[in-house]
Amino acid sequence: MKVSIEINGTTVSEEVEDRTLLVHFVREQAGLTATNIGCDTTSCGACTVLLDGESVKSCTVLAAQADGHSVTTLEGLHGEDGDLHPVQRAFREEHGLQCGFCTPGMIMASVSLLDHNPKPTRQEVRAGLEGNLCRCTGYHNIVNAVMNASGQEVQR
Amino acid sequence: MIPAQFTYRRVSSVDEALAAVAEHGDDAKLLAGGQSLLPLMKLRFAAPEVVIDIGPLDELRYVRAEGGEIAIGAMSRYHDLHRDPVLAEHAPLLAHVAGEVGDQQVRHRGTIGGSLVHADPAADLPAAVLAVDGVLVARGPDGERRIPAAEFFQGPFETPLAPEELLTEVRIPAQGGAGWGFEKFTRRSIDWAIVGVVVAGSAVSLINMGGTPLRASATEAALADGASAAEAAALAAEGTSPADEAHATAEYRQHLARVLTERALVSAGR
Numbered sequence: 288m289k290v291s292i293e294i295n296g297t298t299v300s301e302e303v304e305d306r307t308l309l310v311h312f313v314r315e316q317a318g319l320t321a322t323n324i325g326c327d328t329t330s331c332g333a334c335t336v337l338l339d340g341e342s343v344k345s346c347t348v349l350a351a352q353a354d355g356h357s358v359t360t361l362e363g364l365h366g367e368d369g370d371l372h373p374v375q376r377a378f379r380e381e382h383g384l385q386c387g388f389c390t391p392g393m394i395m396a397s398v399s400l401l402d403h404n405p406k407p408t409r410q411e412v413r414a415g416l417e418g419n420l421c422r423c424t425g426y427h428n429i430v431n432a433v434m435n436a437s438g439q440e441v442q443r
Numbered sequence: 444m445i446p447a448q449f450t451y452r453r454v455s456s457v458d459e460a461l462a463a464v465a466e467h468g469d470d471a472k473l474l475a476g477g478q479s480l481l482p483l484m485k486l487r488f489a490a491p492e493v494v495i496d497i498g499p500l501d502e503l504r505y506v507r508a509e510g511g512e513i514a515i516g517a518m519s520r521y522h523d524l525h526r527d528p529v530l531a532e533h534a535p536l537l538a539h540v541a542g543e544v545g546d547q548q549v550r551h552r553g554t555i556g557g558s559l560v561h562a563d564p565a566a567d568l569p570a571a572v573l574a575v576d577g578v579l580v581a582r583g584p585d586g587e588r589r590i591p592a593a594e595f596f597q598g599p600f601e602t603p604l605a606p607e608e609l610l611t612e613v614r615i616p617a618q619g620g621a622g623w624g625f626e627k628f629t630r631r632s633i634d635w636a637i638v639g640v641v642v643a644g645s646a647v648s649l650i651n652m653g654g655t656p657l658r659a660s661a662t663e664a665a666l667a668d669g670a671s672a673a674e675a676a677a678l679a680a681e682g683t684s685p686a687d688e689a690h691a692t693a694e695y696r697q698h699l700a701r702v703l704t705e706r707a708l709v710s711a712g713r
């Protein structure tokens with residue numbers, strides 16, 4: 288079927304198999320490879336993108352379901368002056384990553400979390416990111432990054 | 444992992460959905476939030492020939508107070524329910540439970556209708572709807588029928604819905620000021636409950652203590668006789684035969700049911 292998705296502000300229209308997953312459409316049809324596939328079983332959150340502004344696991348959405356909708360990936364984030372998005376900047380400042388594999392998904396899930404809850408507590412950050420696994424950081428600096436991005440105090 | 448081949452069809456009204464299921468019958472599966480169906484299809488545990496996407500049916504995405512009842516459209520997502528003002532006022536238990544399902548991303552997609560029809564004995568909302576004596580409204584070729592939650596959950600993943608029927612709405616009585624409690628024991632925070640307990644007023648229901656969500660009837664009877672939370676909770680596992688498997692033995696689950704029931708009763712103010 289023909290699927291048209293507005294990805295990071297640009298419409299991508301491609302003929303794909305009905306069973307194509309959104310994550311494959313993003314990586315292969317749109318050529319945007321920041322979005323990673325980790326578990327492929329809805330468990331790790333590495334594939335998180337925003338669909339109509341809300342975080343979803345793109346390995347568990349059909350491209351067809353996103354047809355006519357808008358998707359934002361890590362590549363689509365930016366700050367006000369074309370600089371880094373506040374969440375990206377905070378992940379860098381707080382060293383909220385090590386290998387970086389989980390980071391695109393973590394950042395997209397954090398953007399969605401802050402959209403619903405602009406001043407979360409540390410506990411709310413942990414609960415809000417429960418769908419995203421990181422095998423490197425132990426989460427401490429990831430929580431710091433989200434606190435920093437929301438203009439709150441971080442824990443050393 | 445990619446699902447087996449299927450034909451995707453999108454419908455834009457309940458009538459169109461009913462016509463599509465009537466046409467394809469057993470060969471088709473309805474796709475709501477996809478948070479159970481797509482993982483099953485990726486693992487090839489499900490391989491429908493036709494997938495009918497009811498995602499666009501915003502006409503089934505609502506929460507309304509109607510007299511003493513709350514009507515919840517089947518396509519309402521967990522995230523909608525969690526922040527819904529009508530539920531917050533009249534059925535805070537349901538709003539809370541919806542916020543405890545899976546994780547943020549799952550709650551942005553998953554629907555109450557999908558959860559009830561999927562009828563996983565480890566799922567949260569079926570037990571909550573059972574505890575509040577909810578009624579499920581289904582529409583099919585012969586019109587509409589109403590099925591009480593107690594008759595809806597017949598076995599693991601088994602309900603009386605025919606392939607030609609669509610669940611359209613869930614109706615629950617407004618809870619007034621009744622106390623409520625929800626306890627869920629998981630290994631990791633996004634997991635399904637190893638055991639869970641829902642308390643709604645004087646009703647107590649159990650998650651994952653058998654093939655369907657169950658009412659803890661011995662506990663309920665003891666409460667009606669004036670038993671304390673601790674005394675009533677000690678009876679929570681009576682008559683249950685929960686699964687005995689790698690994650691938890693049956694005995695352990697029964698122990699958890701008693702402990703969690705006491706906690707849920709206490710947080711409900713019993």
Ligand SMILES: Cc1cc2nc3c(=O)[nH]c(=O)nc-3n(C[C@H](O)[C@H](O)[C@H](O)COP(=O)(O)OP(=O)(O)OC[C@H]3O[C@@H](n4cnc5c(N)ncnc54)[C@H](O)[C@@H]3O)c2cc1C
Pocket residue numbers: 329330472473474475476477478479480481482517518543544545546549552553554555556557558560561563565566567568604608609610611633634635636
């Ligand atoms: C990582 C993860 C964690 C999860 N954790 C939990 C948890 O802690 N607790 C919990 O309860 N659940 C959990 N779930 C399951 C989740 O709640 C699903 O959203 C739910 O089981 C199915 O709802 P859905 O809208 O996604 O339905 P779908 O997956 O689209 O459909 C499920 C089934 O219902 C049928 N169906 C859907 N809507 C209708 C309708 N209106 N009429 C007739 N048939 C219909 C479909 O045909 C299909 O057979 C989790 C899922 C994931 C991926």
Ligand code: FES
Pocket residue numbers: 323324325326327328329330331332333334335344345346347
């Ligand atoms: S790859 Fe999608 S959740 Fe892990």
Ligand code: FES
Pocket residue numbers: 383384385386387388389390420421422423424
């Ligand atoms: S930084 Fe390596 S998995 Fe998170």
